[in-house]
Amino acid sequence: xxxxxxxxxxxxxxxxxxxxxxxxxxxxxxxxxxxxxxxxxxxxxxxxxxxxxxxxxxxxxxxxxxxxxxxxxxxxxxxxxxxxxxxxxxxxxxxxxxxxxxxxxxxxxxxxxxxxxxxxxxxxxxxxxxxxxxxxxxxxxxxxxxxxxxxxxxxxxxxxxxxxxxxxxxxxxxxxxxxxxxxxxxxxxxxxxxxxxxxxxxxxxxxxxxxxxxxxxxxxxxxxxxxxxxxxxxxxxxxxxxxxxxxxxxxxxxxxxxxxxxxxxxxxxxxxxxxxxxxxxxxxxxxxxxxxxxxxxxxxxxxxxxxxxxxxxxxxxxxxxxxxxxxxxxx
Numbered sequence: 001x002x003x004x005x006x007x008x009x010x011x012x013x014x015x016x017x018x019x020x021x022x023x024x025x026x027x028x029x030x031x032x033x034x035x036x037x038x039x040x041x042x043x044x045x046x047x048x049x050x051x052x053x054x055x056x057x058x059x060x061x062x063x064x065x066x067x068x069x070x071x072x073x074x075x076x077x078x079x080x081x082x083x084x085x086x087x088x089x090x091x092x093x094x095x096x097x098x099x100x101x102x103x104x105x106x107x108x109x110x111x112x113x114x115x116x117x118x119x120x121x122x123x124x125x126x127x128x129x130x131x132x133x134x135x136x137x138x139x140x141x142x143x144x145x146x147x148x149x150x151x152x153x154x155x156x157x158x159x160x161x162x163x164x165x166x167x168x169x170x171x172x173x174x175x176x177x178x179x180x181x182x183x184x185x186x187x188x189x190x191x192x193x194x195x196x197x198x199x200x201x202x203x204x205x206x207x208x209x210x211x212x213x214x215x216x217x218x219x220x221x222x223x224x225x226x227x228x229x230x231x232x233x234x235x236x237x238x239x240x241x242x243x244x245x246x247x248x249x250x251x252x253x254x255x256x257x258x259x260x261x262x263x264x265x266x267x268x269x270x271x272x273x274x275x276x277x278x279x280x281x282x283x284x285x286x287x288x289x290x291x292x293x294x295x296x297x298x299x300x301x302x303x304x305x306x307x308x309x310x311x312x313x314x315x316x317x318x319x320x321x322x323x324x325x326x327x328x329x330x331x
Contacts, residue, residue, distance in 0.1 A: 001065050004317045007122050008112040011115055011215035012309055014211055015129055018218025026222070030225045037216060044117035044212050050115055050180035051205035054134065056129045057115065057184025058192070060203050064130040065185060067267070074131075074271050075138045078251040082108035082146065085244050089293075097154035105286055106300040107244035109143050112136050113177065119277075119312075120270050123319055125227035127266035127274075135274045137181050141172055151290055177273030217281040224284070234299045242279075246311040258327045269319045276315045278304035323324045 025031045057065070085107025090100035113136060120128035145168050152164040165311070170177060172278075186192075194202065254273040257263055279300045288295035318324040 001317065004320050007119070008316055011119060011214055015218040015305055018215040019222045022219040022222035031223070034048070034220065036184050040212060040216055042180045044209065044216065046176050048205045048209040050176045051202045052117060052209040053133060053177060054180040054184045055202050055206050056170060057133050057181060057275060058187035060129045060133065060188055062185070062188045065134065065188070066076070067134065068105055070257070070267055071134055071138050072261060073256040074135050074253055075142055075261045077249065077256050077275065078139050079142060080106045080252060081249045082143070084248070085241050088240055098290060098292040101150040101154070102287045102296050102297050103146060103241055104284070105143055106279045106283045106297060107241045109139065109248065109280050109283055110222060110249070110274065111280045112139060112274050114210070114217070114280065115157035115277050116274050118300040119316070120273050122163060123273065123316055124266050124269050125196060128270045132274060133145065134180065135271065137178065140177060144168065144172055148228060180318035184251055219302065220281060221298065224298045233286055234296065235303060238296055238300050238303065242307060245279055245304060246276055246308055255328065256320045258329050262327045262330060267320070269324060272315055272324055273319060276308070276312055278308040
């Protein structure tokens with residue numbers, strides 16, 4: 001168990017450092033405004049994480065990326081959880097599509113870009129590269145397509161559907177993560193090896209991705225949170241969403257993959273780990289962008305991260321000790 005804690009705690013420790021640093025600065029009356037995170041977010045989204053995903057994919061044999069059943073299974077699990085979260089909040093809110101959309105994203109979109117790769121590689125090894133990259137790519141395409149379309153239907157985004165679809169396609173194909181994914185696949189296909197000086201630079205950037213990516217959401221949530229007492233008041237309202245994200249999503253991913261066939265253990269383990277991650281900071285960013293379900297989304301990110309200390313550590317224990325079933329329908 002201590003080995004599992006050694007894997008998980010540095011990740012949660014970075015989030016805690018960001019959170020308590022921001023709370024301490026606020027308590028001292030010298031709080032740094034949230035806008036101060038702008039360059040850190042830019043570095044993360046446009047430089048560090050693309051370098052991370054490029055290097056992962058460029059070093060992955062191309063034949064391993066051609067696993068359609070795995071993509072179908074994991075993406076459908078994400079979509080199913082999104083639908084469940086969407087339906088629950090639509091029912092609770094009297095059919096408010098905007099609220100339901102952000103809730104669906106909270107239930108389905110985990111911290112797959114920030115926590116996912118580091119945890120998967122630390123726990124499973126280099127074999128996790130291909131499944132992690134595929135889940136990241138297709139989950140992003142799915143959710144970044146659903147959100148603007150549903151918001152347009154709700155009237156939160158008042159442009160025409162065709163205009164929204166055009167922008168969705170443009171944002172997907174020009175997103176730095178997607179561009180890095182394409183570049184990595186092309187490099188793997190061509191067996192391209194960058195010059196040593198460029199490769200070392202990419203390695204530096206890759207190593208910077210996780211600390212920045214985990215410290216930043218800790219700060220952001222701390223700046224948004226009024227008090228722990230206020231957080232406790234909303235916990236009951238978002239607990240079903242967190243149950244979907246932290247419990248149902250990983251269980252559903254393993255169930256669907258088991259139904260589709262037998263996959264390599266590393267792929268099933270990677271799917272379970274990526275599915276059990278807490279809601280990503282992007283959930284809050286989406287809520288703020290559309291000014292919809294903002295407080296709930298912010299609290300879902302914080303509470304989800306806190307609760308996942310237990311749930312994620314449990315999944316890590318199962319994976320590390322090879323106790324997670326590879327196929328629940330096979331003896």
